[in-house]
Amino acid sequence: MRLKNLLLELFFPSFCLHCQKLGYLLCENCYHGLEFYFLQNKLEEITPHFETAYLDQLQIIARFNFTLQKLVKALKYKNSKNVAPFLAKMLWRHLLIPEADLITFVPLHPRKLKLRGYNQCQEIALELAKLSNIPAKNLLEKKINNQAQAQIKNQAERLERMANLFAVREKYQNFVKEKKIILLDDILTTGATLNAASQALKKAGAKKVFGLIIGSKME
Template sequence: MKLKDLLLELFFPSFCINCQRLGPALCQNCYHGLKFYFLQNKLQEIAPNLKEIYFDDLQIMAKFSGSIAKLLKALKYHDSKNIAPMLARMLWRHLVIPQVDLITFIPLHPYKLRVRGYNQCQEIALELGKLSGIAVKNLLLKKKNTKAQAQIKDQDERLRRMDDLFQVRNKYKNLIKNKIIIIIDDVITTGATLNAASKTLKEAGVKQVFALIIASKME
């Protein structure tokens, strides 16, 4: 352990998010209690939700429940950036990381990013980049704030607005042509957001998009 980490541990001890035992954000015991999906075909499961699917493969690590849900909520709402490396190591261990050119992630709307201070998906992506040696790029820009989006009752209208939810950042427009890309998202509900991001990437010339998701809220 580095001195800096040791000092941080001494002055700001951390506790297991599930059983409050002193130590890492998830203790060994609670880690072993997690239920992982192990390569179930989630693409088939999500297909009925979407008219056309723009990503080429979808791996989901676990169901959004128990300790995984607690870790993701802490990462998202409680300024706990330190949880990202743990989640990235879980992805690395429990999913098959495909051979790709780049890793990217679902962006936050710039307003939300300012409020939260960081994008939890970006933090996980950066850590996965370190583990895999694959470059991580902030390829996409989110143009609308989806909080307003969720309040739109009409489903067709919501889907229409999804259509231009994202755009590729100008500086990466050439870089991504014919590339194979991993896209990271923390939680999947219907797959609509992921699909919209993948569509944007495909229309910009990306060859293949592989989605890696921490947890699913699908029934």
Template sequence: MAINSLFCLDVLGSLLPAQCALCAGSCRGVVCSPCRQQYLDQTRRRCRQCANPLADTALLCGRCLRRPPAYDATWTAVDYAAPVDQLLLQLKFGARLALAPLFAQLLAATVRQAGSWDAPQLLCPVPLGPARLVARGYNQALEIARPLARQLDIALQPGLAVRVRETRAQSGVAPRERRTNLAQAFMVAPQHAGQVPGRHIGIVDDVMSSGHTVHALAAALKREGARKVTVLVAARTPPR
């Protein structure tokens, strides 16, 4: 009966007109063409290491020059700003998993257009802690990583890294405490440790704000011998 009900919902969904996730207008995809052109097709100069916007022709921002993070490069599709932030909140907390392939597509388009793209050999989604994964029911980073791996033709290892201790959500931690909150929070899963030494690993996540989460994970990968770590993130929070 449950299978029949799901089948009926799928058929009904295919018959009803889809709505744009941003403007609620009718469209064939997740986001209509006008909204995509206005909000999602972003091209701007960014720091090669952390993807913060740059106002000049420099390759690295002052922050990365003063205190280089453990990761070597960052690619992002869009800024984390209204109204795009609502899409990522819907994906992260509202279980709108259909948005994940959209952000994977945007990320893939961003790196393909870049002449300096150095493709990782293996993708690693930022892992959730067990309690948070059970409460949410899915890992939004993994939902983005799956279609991204297919589009870029890069191997994906969902369990490459594990979160060894539960941490407070970074959004609820004071900026000065965020690095400490994530210190030693990640490790490479022992059963996959042989896949890391000498390789270029790509970390996939939904949003990058302070960068402390991906820094901590990149540091764990470097401790296991990763040659290079590149961050692939759907959206980057602009500095305030």
């Protein structure tokens, strides 16, 4: 394993995404610049924002600071797919991966997916599946575009639209019943997206939904 890693690095040397030092995607020094939350259940911090919380647990690796932002953005915009295994290893090392039947992720709008060519959260989910032996499935689909969402002024209408933002894909409708599911997303802002995605899973009969997040923008 070590030899394989060494060979990989010889052929694909990487630079620290934060300080450009040759070696790892994030050098040891910059790694220490991450602000870890250390295994806290962060669910209570987001529940006051919602009428109903559809999550059963929420774990977040760290604050979405400048260093973590570099990693997430590299995966999102620069097609740096080698970042996905790195972020999955961070989830594996820093969080307590719940005992679950499935791993899924917050989907992108089909138009955005076509534009980017991949869903960065799916890339991380697939890597986490390899580490945890829990299968990753593309369970959810996004119904409407977020941009339209921003133009809705009325609070009730906004909540209504949010509740219908995601749905379990037709072919998985029966599959998710009674399942314990890990729901992955890269960045948490208010938790509204994660809660809406979780709501869709619960509506289809999921038993438990455990949210896993890379970085949080919450104070």
